[in-house]
Structures are given as structure tokens and as C-alpha cells.
Amino acid sequence: MAGNQKKILVLRYRFIGDTILTIPFLRNLRYAEPGAHIAWVVAPGSSDVVAGIPYVDELIYWDPVTIHADSRGTHRTFADKLGFVRGLRERHFDKAYVLKRSLGSAILALLGGAKERIGFASEGRSLLLTKTVPYRHDRHEVQNFLDVLRADGVPVVDDYLEAWITREEELFAEKFYADAGVKPGETLIGIHPFAANAPRAWHLDNFIELANRLQSVVKCRVVFFGGPKDSEAAARLADEVTPKPVLAIGKTTLRESMALLKRLKLLVCNDSGIMHLAASLQVPLVALFGPQSPVKFGPWGDKCLVLYSKFPCSPCRQKFFTECKPSGRGTPECMEFITTDLVLNDIGSLLKWQSPEEVVLG
Numbered sequence: 143m144a145g146n147q148k149k150i151l152v153l154r155y156r157f158i159g160d161t162i163l164t165i166p167f168l169r170n171l172r173y174a175e176p177g178a179h180i181a182w183v184v185a186p187g188s189s190d191v192v193a194g195i196p197y198v199d200e201l202i203y204w205d206p207v208t209i210h211a212d213s214r215g216t217h218r219t220f221a222d223k224l225g226f227v228r229g230l231r232e233r234h235f236d237k238a239y240v241l242k243r244s245l246g247s248a249i250l251a252l253l254g255g256a257k258e259r260i261g262f263a264s265e266g267r268s269l270l271l272t273k274t275v276p277y278r279h280d281r282h283e284v285q286n287f288l289d290v291l292r293a294d295g296v297p298v299v300d301d302y303l304e305a306w307i308t309r310e311e312e313l314f315a316e317k318f319y320a321d322a323g324v325k326p327g328e329t330l331i332g333i334h335p336f337a338a339n340a341p342r343a344w345h346l347d348n349f350i351e352l353a354n355r356l357q358s359v360v361k362c363r364v365v366f367f368g369g370p371k372d373s374e375a376a377a378r379l380a381d382e383v384t385p386k387p388v389l390a391i392g393k394t395t396l397r398e399s400m401a402l403l404k405r406l407k408l409l410v411c412n413d414s415g416i417m418h419l420a421a422s423l424q425v426p427l428v429a430l431f432g433p434q435s436p437v438k439f440g441p442w443g444d445k446c447l448v449l450y451s452k453f454p455c456s457p458c459r460q461k462f463f464t465e466c467k468p469s470g471r472g473t474p475e476c477m478e479f480i481t482t483d484l485v486l487n488d489i490g491s492l493l494k495w496q497s498p499e500e501v502v503l504g
Contacts (some may be wrong), residue, residue, distance in 0.1 A: 145432060149180040149233060151256055154241035155204050156223075158415035159439060161188045162277045162422050164241060165195070166301045167287040171239075174315070183250070186216070191419060194306030202424070204250070229286030239294075240285050243277060245270075260287075262295050284442050291386040303422040303442055307401050315401035322388040330388070331489075332403065332420075334411040335342040335375070337369045342463040343412045344430050344480060345473050346375055351482050352410065353383045356489075365406065366391055367416060376462075408492060410485060412441045417441050428488045432476030433460050447488045451476040 150171070152461035154164045161184060170181060181200040184192075187200055193337065205216035217223050221280050231254055238251040240261030248267035251259045252504065260268070263274035275293040277286060288298045337348035353364045366379050376391040390402055400419055408428040409420045415435055416440065420427045426445040429436070435457040436448045453476040464473065469478040484485060 147168065148237075149235045150175060150178050150180045151183065151230070151235040151238040151248050151251070151254065152180065152240060152241065153183045153251060153261075154197075155183050155185045155247075156184075156188060156208070156242075158191055160190045161185075161191055162303060162305075162418040163283045163439075164287060165192065165197075165304050165422070167239075167241065167291060168197040169286065169304070170197070170291055170298050171296065171441040173299055174291075176343075183236070187396075191305070191400070191422075193397065194308065195199075195304075196306075201260065206324075215302055227253045230256075239288060239290055240271065250357055251454075260290055263289070280437060282440065282442060283438050286438075292501070302441075303418075303424075304401060305404075305419070306494065307404055307423075310399055311401035312404075314398050315405055318390070318394070318398075319388065322437075324363055324388060329360070329407050330365050331356060331360070331362050331404040332365045332409040332411075332425075333366040334365060334409065334414060334416045335379075337412040337414050338371050339460055339462075339470075340432050341472070341474060342460060342477070343473075344477050345429055345471050346378065348480075348482055350382050351380065351411075353387060355380075355482060355486065357383070357385055357428075362407070363388055365389075365402065366433060367402070368392065408489060410489065413439070421446055426492045428485060428492065430477070430480055430485070432456060432480070433458050433462075433474055441460040445492065447492055448481060449484055449488050451479045453479075454477070 174379045175224040178200045181202050182198045183204045187205045187206050194225050207218050214420060217226050235256040237258040238256035240251050240259060243262050243264040245265045245267050246268040248261060252270045259271045260273040261271050262277040264277050268274045275290050276370050284301055287299060291298055333349055333353060335346055337343035357364055365388040370392035372391050380388060381388060403420050403425055404423045406425050409425050411417045411427060411429055413429060413431050417429050421443045424445060427441055428447050428449060429441050430449050432451040435458060436450055440448050455466060456476055466474055468474050
């Protein structure tokens with residue numbers, strides 16, 4: 143790093159979705175600062191989704207213990223945190239963009255020694271920043287991030303998502319699908335029936351019905367995605383979906399899952415991190431929302447459709463079921479209101495057919 147090179151710090155850590163939604167900000171920042179050294183403070187686990195990003199020179203891992211993310215607890219003690227702050231100060235950052243809205247992130251920027259600190263005027267942290275930007279709850283997170291650049295006089299040229307898949311990862315996907323009996327060129331439709339907050343998900347029975355109806359009228363294979371904790375549901379899917387689906391549940395790393403997603407014709411999913419992954423890979427998708435509004439954190443892209451079951455109580459705090467009564471199947475009424483026919487209609491809209499009987503996919 144040259145002694146007179148401009149050094150910029152970006153703070154937006156934790157959660158896969160938030161990490162992905164920061165990409166347009168970083169790309170536009172790089173457009174404006176092609177010669178600067180740009181460092182991004184990220185969480186170790188979620189940063190895997192941006193491997194290969196060409197817009198930053200350095201990833202700095204901030205990993206305190208938290209109940210809100212998959213923390214490894216690297217910065218557990220006061221001494222660990224102090225060492226992290228000292229590491230920031232030693233880099234002598236000229237400017238910090240604080241995209242995370244917490245008080246702690248603004249304190250990090252201040253203690254880290256950045257001369258200019260630009261971020262959202264939230265959680266009483268305005269005195270810690272040199273320039274504040276209003277945060278809008280009626281605006282998508284991508285545009286909120288880009289508003290920080292605009293407020294700092296940085297032009298915004300575009301706002302699309304991106305992801306970077308290696309050739310090795312593509313070869314993994316080819317072998318995985320071949321081993322599952324998928325023929326070359328066969329149409330794959332993905333389904334991710336899970337959510338981090340389980341009651342937020344559409345009922346598993348609905349996803350099983352959707353998979354069976356799709357495969358009965360469309361020449362395709364259905365691929366189910368999920369994590370290791372979803373193995374019990376995987377057994378049901380294998381037994382109750384016909385023809386037998388491809389199961390990628392608990393069998394792949396995050397990067398391998400991305401390579402599998404890239405091969406899909408379309409994905410149907412709940413409000414979840416995999417939704418943002420698919421959007422970043424330009425995979426057409428239908429996302430199902432009820433308890434949470436898609437306005438701020440819906441899928442971002444021209445190929446994304448949201449099926450939002452908006453009840454008067456939505457968005458809610460998702461403290462199930464203290465604010466609402468569960469349906470007969472133990473799900474929120476807003477999610478129960480979404481029918482398989484509604485989902486099929488949105489799939490048809492994306493894939494340019496009027497009804498399942500008219501579909502022709504290649």
C-alpha cells in the first residue's frame with residue numbers, strides 16, 4: 143500500500159443477505175475511487191458469498207460473540223476487541239463508510255481513527271459521525287446504502303447484484319447433478335422450503351404439493367436446498383415428491399450451493415439468505431413473504447417476483463405467536479393465505495406461460 147494512497151474503510155458485517163446487498167455500494171465506490179485502497183469489515187462466515195469480489199483490496203474480519211449471527215467468537219474478550227481496534231488505527235484510514243446502523247459500528251469507526259465517518263443517523267450516533275444520512279424504512283436496503291454514497295457526492299452509476307463462481311465450483315455442480323441423474327441440459331427448478339425463523343416459512347406440505355404439481359406438468363427436475371439441520375424434512379421430501387427430487391440439503395458448502403443455484407431455471411423460496419444468493423446470481427425467483435415486508439429486504443433484481451401476503455399486522459416483530467394466533471398447521475395466518483395456485487401463477491409469469499398446461503421449457 144503506497145504511503146500516499148487513499149484508504150477507505152467500509153463497515154457492513156454479519157448476515158449473508160446484508161453482505162450481498164452491499165455489493166452495488168462497493169462497485170460504485172470503486173468506480174469513483176479506482177486508485178484507493180478499499181477495505182471491508184465483514185463477518186467470517188457470511189463473507190464466503192463474496193469470494194472473488196474485485197472491488198475491494200482487503201477483507202477485515204470482525205467476529206464478536208453475538209446471538210444474531212453464526213459467530214465464531216474470535217473477538218471474544220476485551221483484549222481481542224482492543225487488538226482489533228489497534229489494527230484499524232495502524233492502517234490510518236482516511237474515510238469510513240458505516241453502513242451498519244448500530245451504535246457499536248460507529249464506535250468502531252471512531253476508535254479506528256478514520257478522519258471522515260459517513261453513515262446513517264440512527265441509534266443516537268450522529269455525534270460519532272462527521273456526516274450523517276437519513277435512513278429510510280420505506281426504501282430497499284440497496285438504495286439506502288447507495289444513498290450514503292450520494293450524500294458524500296459520489297455518483298451512482300448502477301445498482302445490480304453480482305456473484306463470482308469459480309470454474310472448480312462449476313465443475314462441482316456439474317458432477318453433483320450428474321451423480322443425481324440429471325441429464326445434460328435438463329431444466330432444474332429449485333425450492334428452498336426453510337427459513338432461519340421457522341414459523342416464517344410457508345408450510346412444508348405446500349412445498350411438497352408445489353413440487354409434485356410442477357413435475358407433473360413441466361419437463362423438469364426439482365432440486366431442494368437446505369442446511370444440515372433440515373435433514374428430517376429431507377427424508378419426507380424424498381418419500382413424498384414424485385419423481386424423486388434432487389436433494390441438496392446438508393450436502394454442500396455455501397460456495398457449492400451457489401454453484402448449484404446458478405444452474406437453475408428458477409427458484410421458489412421463503413424470505414431467507416438463499417433468496418439473496420439466487421438474486422445475486424441472476425436466477426429468476428419467486429419469494430414468499432408474510433410476517434416481514436419485502437420493501438427493505440426483498441430480493442433485488444429484474445428477475446425477482448415477491449408474493450407478499452400483506453395482513454394489517456404485517457410487518458410484525460416475528461415473535462411467534464404472541465402477536466397473532468397460529469393457523470391450524472402452526473403457521474402464521476398470513477403465510478397460510480398463500481396458495482399453491484398463487485405460486486404457480488407467479489412462476490408462470492416469470493417463465494412466460496399462462497397456465498401450467500401451456501409451459502414449454504428448454
